[in-house]
Amino acid sequence: MKKIKTRYWVALIALVVGLALTAITYFAVGIYQKDNVAVITDTQISDRLVEKNKDVYANEDQTREQVLHIKVLDGKYKGKTFKEKNIYYPSQLVTQKYRAGQRIFVSIKKGNLALGNPKRDWVLVLALTVTIVLMIALSGKHTIALLVSMALSWIIFYGIIVLDVKLNGAYIILLFSVADIIFSFISLLIVQGFNKKMLATWLATLLGVFVSFALCYLIMKLTGESEMKYETGDYATQDPRGIFLAQTLLGVLGAVMDEATDIVSSLYEVIQVKKDITPKQLMQSGRTMGQEIMGPLINVLVLIFVAEALPMTILYLRDNNTLGSTFGFTLSLGVTQSVISAISIVLTVVFATGCSLLLLKKQRGEN
Amino acid sequence: MSTLIALIIVLAVLMTIVGGETGIRSFFSVLINTLLLILVAMLISWGINIAIITLIFIPLKLATIIYLGTHDYVVAKNSFISAFIVCLLVSLLILGCEWLAQAAGLGPEAGEVLVGLSQMPGLSYPMIAVTVAIFSTLGAIAEAAVAMSSGLLEIKKHHPEITRKELEASGTSIGNDVLGTAMNTILFGMFGSFLSLFLWYFRLGYTFGEIVNEKLFVNEALIILYSLIGVLLTVPFSTFLLARGMSNENEVNNEDRKSNSN
Numbered sequence: 001m002k003k004i005k006t007r008y009w010v011a012l013i014a015l016v017v018g019l020a021l022t023a024i025t026y027f028a029v030g031i032y033q034k035d036n037v038a039v040i041t042d043t044q045i046s047d048r049l050v051e052k053n054k055d056v057y058a059n060e061d062q063t064r065e066q067v068l069h070i071k072v073l074d075g076k077y078k079g080k081t082f083k084e085k086n087i088y089y090p091s092q093l094v095t096q097k098y099r100a101g102q103r104i105f106v107s108i109k110k111g112n113l114a115l116g117n118p119k120r121d122w123v124l125v126l127a128l129t130v131t132i133v134l135m136i137a138l139s140g141k142h143t144i145a146l147l148v149s150m151a152l153s154w155i156i157f158y159g160i161i162v163l164d165v166k167l168n169g170a171y172i173i174l175l176f177s178v179a180d181i182i183f184s185f186i187s188l189l190i191v192q193g194f195n196k197k198m199l200a201t202w203l204a205t206l207l208g209v210f211v212s213f214a215l216c217y218l219i220m221k222l223t224g225e226s227e228m229k230y231e232t233g234d235y236a237t238q239d240p241r242g243i244f245l246a247q248t249l250l251g252v253l254g255a256v257m258d259e260a261t262d263i264v265s266s267l268y269e270v271i272q273v274k275k276d277i278t279p280k281q282l283m284q285s286g287r288t289m290g291q292e293i294m295g296p297l298i299n300v301l302v303l304i305f306v307a308e309a310l311p312m313t314i315l316y317l318r319d320n321n322t323l324g325s326t327f328g329f330t331l332s333l334g335v336t337q338s339v340i341s342a343i344s345i346v347l348t349v350v351f352a353t354g355c356s357l358l359l360l361k362k363q364r365g366e367n
Numbered sequence: 368m369s370t371l372i373a374l375i376i377v378l379a380v381l382m383t384i385v386g387g388e389t390g391i392r393s394f395f396s397v398l399i400n401t402l403l404l405i406l407v408a409m410l411i412s413w414g415i416n417i418a419i420i421t422l423i424f425i426p427l428k429l430a431t432i433i434y435l436g437t438h439d440y441v442v443a444k445n446s447f448i449s450a451f452i453v454c455l456l457v458s459l460l461i462l463g464c465e466w467l468a469q470a471a472g473l474g475p476e477a478g479e480v481l482v483g484l485s486q487m488p489g490l491s492y493p494m495i496a497v498t499v500a501i502f503s504t505l506g507a508i509a510e511a512a513v514a515m516s517s518g519l520l521e522i523k524k525h526h527p528e529i530t531r532k533e534l535e536a537s538g539t540s541i542g543n544d545v546l547g548t549a550m551n552t553i554l555f556g557m558f559g560s561f562l563s564l565f566l567w568y569f570r571l572g573y574t575f576g577e578i579v580n581e582k583l584f585v586n587e588a589l590i591i592l593y594s595l596i597g598v599l600l601t602v603p604f605s606t607f608l609l610a611r612g613m614s615n616e617n618e619v620n621n622e623d624r625k626s627n628s629n
Contacts, residue, residue, distance in 0.1 A: 251559015295436025
């Protein structure tokens, strides 16, 4: 009882601290290097229809104009008020509608003000607060390990990006392979601690990622990478093929780690509960678990990789492109990445069960 | 033969060998799931109400993932119920956060990709952003629900006389592992999905302050957080549902035995 109580108290404290940080972020001024923060002073923004539009694809939309009064909150022009017009289309694909009382970024050059992004960072802090509070309430002490692991992942990710830019995209596959090895070791170490269960999981993860990546790479080579439209990858700042392969290596790692952990730790629980289990029974258990998990897990990645392309896909379809050409432009890379990841996930069932057998043997040896 | 088709064939073969009948069904669940997403895109592009489409496709996609992907009916039923409740809760959260963040539409590269495309499609991109966020999190929630239920059932199978309390303790233990690693699936999935965007930010010299206020980054980070919240909520829901279902089952069995002995 007492343990539960402390957990909720800590969650409550985290909530208060989180909300305070959210407020601080919301009101923060003067900490941004490039842009200035400003606030829209209107309580009711004048918003008028300029014209109704119909484009060549018969899409109907409007052009609207907002007149904003903006008070700059930091920088050279602090305290000055500007009057600015903002043209937007209600679909907000590329334009932005502003709200009364909102805090936004502006850049001012030679007395001319240009509207920028609304301030969004505080929403991130708010959502992070909700996540952490829930995590503490449900998971207790475990939260620290999870948060440290998440923060470390971001830091390593940042480091790898710096390194990749330094190398200018050379050795990209090698770089991300090494990254996978380091990432998985650290994540598993933090969540499970250093023990034989963790080592078995790590081994299964590495086998799952690299054996299947090699297999898929072989298939790609054998089929001559036909119809692989690397050039359709978004935001390509370096060789798009390298980026695609790196994305695949990185994207699947978490899922394979997840799966290996699920299978190895569940089989480990089974070994604890039922000491006299035979290797054959254990393998059967592993296979059953794997069968249950692999479908949903593949779907997680499919949803992440494909849903990301949904806004563009909708736009292409809206503009009377055929399904085939839309698929080629917006979806084919995401789908290919999903399929390669799926192959890794399926093979990991085999490797994770195999590595659990090692655990059973160890335990037998100790007894 | 195109590379994609070759890869799909290899996947189908592997899923059949490793997964047997369940594997084949999982393959179709993934296939149908992908087709459903494309169908959603088509329906939205025809101008049908986005909120209604989303509400219809949430249970449809959950059912595809869970019922087709698992062969155990008890696992499937428990997973579906807990995943559906959690999805609705998370959808409310997403609506709120997306309204606050105003992070809809295309990112900074828009000018380049939009050559020849309509900039005024007459569709509500804020609403589309909500739909994308919901569908991105839905998979993680379904996966967590299935991992929880099947893990607990496996323990129950090897230890049939387990009490509800012991089962709940095992649930917390499995839950912690599922949570720790669901986080990795989501985090790395998103890293893998947005690597090129991060390289873009870096090469174009975005400052930290700019990145954390940038549309696509905020959207991505929020999706990671929504998914985590979804997974977090799924752990207690699944354990509770399964533990409750089991104790009822045991009582029924005991009653049966009693009535038989009478």
